[in-house]
Amino acid sequence: MKISGFTIIRNAVINDYPIVEAVRSILPVVDEMIILVGNSDDDTLGLMQSINDPKIKIHHSVWDASLRTGGSVLAVETNKAFQLIDPDSDWAFYIQGDEAVHEKYHQTIRETCLQYKDDKRVQGLVFKYLHFYGTYDYVGDSRKWYDHEVRVIRNDKKISSYKDAQGFRVGKQQLKVKPVDAYVYHYGWVKSPEQMMKKMKNFSKLWHSDQALEDMMKAPDFWNYDEFDSLQKFTGTHPAVMQERIARQNWKTELDISKKKFSLKDKLLYYFEKKTGIRLFDFRNYKII
DSSP: OOEEEEEEESSTTTTTOOHHHHHHHHTTTOSEEEEEEEOOSSOHHHHHHTTOOTTEEEEEEOOOGGGOGGGHHHHHHHHHHHHTSOTTOSEEEEOOTTEEEOGGGHHHHHHHHHHTTTOTTOOEEEEEEEEEESSTTEEEOSTTSOOEEEEEEESOTTEEEETTTTEEEETTEEEEEEEEEEEEEEEEEOSOHHHHHHHHHHHGGGTOOHHHHHHHHTSOSSOOTTOOSOEEEOOSOOOGGGHHHHHTOOOOOOOOTTOOOOOHHHHHHHHHHHHHSOOTTOOOSEEEO
């Protein structure tokens, strides 16, 4: 069995993406790691080269600025990276630049890939998610955070990235997947208030019209982390690759997680999910078989 990893990245230094940690977090699982580096305004290429692992294969790309609306350029670049994977690989493990996988899940991931390697009905594996917010001490636990997503796909080039690279499809058809008992840790909302707003303004260039982008640029130079509906304290451990970054945290954000800011409908759905473990009326970008 052969597993390839793949990711895309651009302006990682400016936006302080934990892309080095993301890549290192799955290197023990994969046999090769494709990194597609976009045209950047910083030394993202040098940052990727600094990982210095023989599994890594770095490629270069120029992002099409005309595809920025809705983040579609992210899917285009993800598909480019997927096409670069060794044809002999059975699976492709996709990791985004603000995600990481805990080392305690490495064996489970490989065992699940092996379990379904020859079952061609299975087009991917769906992971559980933890979304960190504000600092490394809080996770979002409301319906606004997606709780599962496909991150391992079969090396079938009929599969392609969907919309803003959130998931994958075959044409318009959802992938048929099996669950893997592992979490992806998402750190996209963990930055200083100033760095978070800087990232949001830069990221908006991939999403919005000229007018909306102009309005975004007028926003204050810091992010207000009080704008959340529900959080809970994180009591577990972070991946080993994240420990150095966590130790460098140089800001404090105290959040009152006792307050829940829901509409009546969302409040009822939230507490039903907490009681039963069932998330009603939730959109799934895949089909579990």
